[in-house]
Amino acid sequence: MTHHASNNFLFRSASDLIRIGRENDGGYLVSRSDIDHSDVLIGLGINDDWSFEKEFKELRSVEVYAYDASISYKTFLKQFIKSLTRIDNPKIAFSLIGTILSYHNFFSNSGNYHIQKFVGLDTDDERHCTLQEIFDHLTHQNIFLKIDIEGSEYRLLETLIAHQNRISGLVIEFHDTDIHLNPIRNFIKNFPLNLVHIHANNFAPIRASDGLPLALELTFSKHCASFKKPSLPHRLDMPNWRDKEDINLNINSLMNCL
Numbered sequence: 001m002t003h004h005a006s007n008n009f010l011f012r013s014a015s016d017l018i019r020i021g022r023e024n025d026g027g028y029l030v031s032r033s034d035i036d037h038s039d040v041l042i043g044l045g046i047n048d049d050w051s052f053e054k055e056f057k058e059l060r061s062v063e064v065y066a067y068d069a070s071i072s073y074k075t076f077l078k079q080f081i082k083s084l085t086r087i088d089n090p091k092i093a094f095s096l097i098g099t100i101l102s103y104h105n106f107f108s109n110s111g112n113y114h115i116q117k118f119v120g121l122d123t124d125d126e127r128h129c130t131l132q133e134i135f136d137h138l139t140h141q142n143i144f145l146k147i148d149i150e151g152s153e154y155r156l157l158e159t160l161i162a163h164q165n166r167i168s169g170l171v172i173e174f175h176d177t178d179i180h181l182n183p184i185r186n187f188i189k190n191f192p193l194n195l196v197h198i199h200a201n202n203f204a205p206i207r208a209s210d211g212l213p214l215a216l217e218l219t220f221s222k223h224c225a226s227f228k229k230p231s232l233p234h235r236l237d238m239p240n241w242r243d244k245e246d247i248n249l250n251i252n253s254l255m256n257c258l
Contacts, residue, residue, distance in 0.1 A: 011251065013230035014196035014221050020059075021052035025240040028052060028146065029197045033223035034169030035060045038144040042134065044119045044156075045148040047071060048099050050106055052146055063111045067134075069118045069127045076100045120152035131159040135166070147172040154180055157187045164192050170220040177214050178207050184216075185258055193220035198232060198254065200247035201240045212257045213247055 014031040021027035026049040035056060043053045043066040053064045080096040107114045117129045135143075143166050147153050153172055160167065170193060174184055188195060197219035200206075204215035232249040239246035 011195050011198065011230060011255065012227035013234065014194070014219075014224040015226040015228050016224055017197060017219075017234060017236060019236040019238075020055045022049060024238050024242045025049075025201075025203070026051055027238060028171045028217060028219065029199065029234055029236055030144075030169055030171055030219055031196055031221040031224040032059075033225065034144060034221050037142055037223045038062055038168045039142045040065070040138065040140040041144050041146070042138075043067065043146045044131075045150065046114075048076070050103070053112070054106055056144070057112070061111075063113070063140075065113050065115060065134075066107075067115045067117050067119045067129075069116045072114075072116055073100070073103060076103060118152070119149060120155035131156045132162075135159065135163050141166050142168040144169045145172070146170075151175045154183050157183060157191075161187070161190050167193065168222050169193070171217065172220075173201065173215060173217045175204070175215050177216055178212060181258065188218075188258065191220060193222045194224065194227075195219070196221045196224055196227070197230075197234065198249060198251075199234070199237050200249055202244050202247050203241050206247065210257055211250070211253060213249070 016032045017029045018032050019027050019029055038060055040062050041053060041056050041064045043050070043064065046053070046066045046068045048071060050066060053066055057064055076096060076099055080093060080100060083093040083096055086092050106112055117127055119129055119131055119134065121128045122130050145167060147156065153174060160170070174180065177184060195218060199217040200213035201215035201217060204213060206213050230251055232251060233246050237246060
């Protein structure tokens with residue numbers, strides 16, 4: 001099924017796109033050149049999936065800082081204990097064992113850090129921090145960012161633009177796009193990295209009037225030197241929700257929306 005998602009901005013596909021992260025939800029297409037030029041990875045929003053961070057580090061041995069206050073080793077352990085009461089569905093317990101082991105194996109390794117903070121809101125609550133604080137803390141000059149923070153991404157856009165010179169690559173998921181079109185448009189216009197890939201998250205609905213997907217994953221590249229005419233979905237794309245058909249975006253119509 002094709003949904004329409006003008007050429008208000010330039011969109012060319014990077015010729016060196018690779019898929020990083022697990023199949024379906026949690027994997028993203030990024031430029032290999034940006035990985036090779038990065039000296040740190042910042043992951044904002046991990047939930048129970050750090051496959052992107054893990055595969056990134058396998059390609060480029062950098063420090064990884066993953067921010068998410070919603071999960072911890074204790075959180076997963078509590079979920080596991082609660083799951084033991086679900087004798088009708090033992091798969092839940094086995095899945096949580098896998099998650100606990102994976103969490104331990106990745107974040108106990110040197111250079112991999114899970115920071116239990118939500119990023120975006122400027123508040124006295126110690127469970128929150130701003131993106132500006134993260135940039136102030138880092139000395140790295142080639143920062144790759146993966147951002148999936150369920151709506152708080154709009155709080156980060158000005159900071160991303162302000163620190164554009166230190167960003168080697170960016171993949172960011174925009175939620176509730178229908179009520180945030182102006183911030184998205186302004187960001188694409190003012191952020192100097194090349195927009196090299198767009199994917200619609202099929203967990204979110206589509207606006208009937210113009211086919212605008214309400215969740216879009218955008219990839220921006222600093223170092224990709226070769227481009228080609230985009231075709232969406234890309235051959236490496238996968239539907240976020242595996243049991244539902246991926247959304248075939250019409251590029252011109254999408255750009256009319258944006």
